Amino acid sequence: MYHLFKSIYLHATSKEEYSILLLGLDNAGKTTLLEQIKGTYTSLNPNLKTVPTVGQNVATISLPPPSPPIYLKIWDVGGQHSLRGLWQSYYSSCHAIVFVIDSSDVGNASLAEMGGGGINDDQGRLDECRLVLESILSNDETSGVPILVLANKQDREDCVEVVRIKEGFVRKVFEGEKGGNVRDSRVLPCSALTGTGVKEAVEWLCSRVQWNKEARPPVMR
Numbered sequence: 001m002y003h004l005f006k007s008i009y010l011h012a013t014s015k016e017e018y019s020i021l022l023l024g025l026d027n028a029g030k031t032t033l034l035e036q037i038k039g040t041y042t043s044l045n046p047n048l049k050t051v052p053t054v055g056q057n058v059a060t061i062s063l064p065p066p067s068p069p070i071y072l073k074i075w076d077v078g079g080q081h082s083l084r085g086l087w088q089s090y091y092s093s094c095h096a097i098v099f100v101i102d103s104s105d106v107g108n109a110s111l112a113e114m115g116g117g118g119i120n121d122d123q124g125r126l127d128e129c130r131l132v133l134e135s136i137l138s139n140d141e142t143s144g145v146p147i148l149v150l151a152n153k154q155d156r157e158d159c160v161e162v163v164r165i166k167e168g169f170v171r172k173v174f175e176g177e178k179g180g181n182v183r184d185s186r187v188l189p190c191s192a193l194t195g196t197g198v199k200e201a202v203e204w205l206c207s208r209v210q211w212n213k214e215a216r217p218p219v220m221r
């Protein structure tokens with residue numbers, strides 16, 4: 001009887017917790033995004049003066065009503081080339097991935113012919129971004145995991161607009177050979193620095209991890 005009451009009590013008082021993994025090239029804005037999310041959903045002061053991440057940062061948030069009472073545990077990992085090998089150790093336990101792109105560093109001219117840029121094209125880091133996104137999508141352990149692509153730094157004058165990133169880059173990667181399985185995905189604009197688009201991103205994640213909960217069940221906390 002004790003055990004029955006205990007399990008009823010635990011069920012009534014615990015919340016579902018989902019892990020969200022922030023990935024993307026170094027300098028994309030992952031840590032700034034995590035800080036902005038902390039500032040929006042917790043009483044902690046955001047520190048927007050970031051330094052390159054070596055290792056990981058983590059924050060747990062819950063959304064105010066009418067959002068469902070769940071926790072999102074958000075993992076921010078370093079994006080430098082030498083640190084990307086660590087990413088896969090997070091794949092099997094994450095419930096959604098956010099791929100952050102620096103929209104001012106993907107080369108405006110070359111988006112129309114992704115990967116085929118001539119010598120004078122301003123490629124930015126488009127090719128590197130494509131290879132990294134492809135390697136995430138083609139990993140078996142991310143199969144079926146919802147992916148949100150954030151076209152970050154939309155506050156910058158030299159940014160490429162979200163529709164170009166979506167049509168000229170993301171769609172091609174998802175539909176390409178290394179696109180992996182069909183999965184829930186979305187491309188949204190944001191500015192981690194100013195906070196524009198951050199709530200929309202978190203709300204999308206919140207709904208998608210719950211839709212996918214039979215495939216990737218939450219941890220109870």
Ligand SMILES: Nc1nc2c(ncn2[C@@H]2O[C@H](COP(=O)(O)OP(=O)(O)OP(=O)(O)O)[C@@H](O)[C@H]2O)c(=O)[nH]1
Pocket residue numbers: 024025026027028029030031032033048050051052053054077078079080152153154155156190191192193194
């Ligand atoms: N203008 C603008 N700058 C941004 C934005 N997001 C991040 N930055 C700047 O971009 C630089 C890198 O941001 P970080 O958040 O440290 O980048 P990161 O993705 O965590 O980088 P790593 O830790 O090396 O993987 C910092 O100077 C940020 O202030 C944004 O939305 N707009």
Ligand SMILES: [Mg+2]
Pocket residue numbers: 030031032050051052053076077078079
């Ligand atoms: Mg960082």
